[in-house]
Amino acid sequence: MRQFTQNKYIEAERKNRYIGAKMKKEATNYSRAVVAQAMQNGIQFNWPVKLVFVWYLPDKKIDPDNWSFLKKFIFDGMQRAIINRKPFLDNDNFTNVHKGYNESFEIDKRHPRLEIYEVEI
Numbered sequence: 001m002r003q004f005t006q007n008k009y010i011e012a013e014r015k016n017r018y019i020g021a022k023m024k025k026e027a028t029n030y031s032r033a034v035v036a037q038a039m040q041n042g043i044q045f046n047w048p049v050k051l052v053f054v055w056y057l058p059d060k061k062i063d064p065d066n067w068s069f070l071k072k073f074i075f076d077g078m079q080r081a082i083i084n085r086k087p088f089l090d091n092d093n094f095t096n097v098h099k100g101y102n103e104s105f106e107i108d109k110r111h112p113r114l115e116i117y118e119v120e121i
Contacts, residue, residue: 005062006069024073031077039083045118047089051101052117056108064105071101074116 004027013020045051055067075097078089089096099121 004070005066007062007066009069027070027073028076028080031074032080033077035078035081035088036083039081039088044088047096048099050099050119050121051097052119053101053103054115054117055103055105056111056113056115057105058109058112059107064103067105068103070114074114 004023009020009023012023053068053071055064057064057067075089075092079087079092081088102119
């Protein structure tokens with residue numbers, strides 16, 4: 001996902017709520033597409049699970065909390081990713097996400113990305 005951060009989202013919302021809504025929709029749809037592809041490749045999580053988010057950022061210019069805000073759209077995309085009438089995540093409510101998540105931040109100038117893992121506890 002291109003550099004879509006919390007500050008950019010807040011700025012868009014302040015300019016015009018429709019611009020913010022469009023950004024949210026684009027981010028959610030991007031997440032949905034990535035998760036749907038992962039599902040087609042056989043990836044599935046056994047909810048409820050603990051998650052690990054490893055953010056590989058292009059540089060140190062943007063604060064980590066600005067990136068981690070994207071989890072909102074990622075969870076929404078996980079719910080909208082449906083293969084054979086089965087969503088990747090039924091609901092991102094307390095029932096499925098109560099085990100929480102850990103995050104770490106690394107720099108990878110050549111291949112910025114986010115990796116999400118299911119962790120058994």
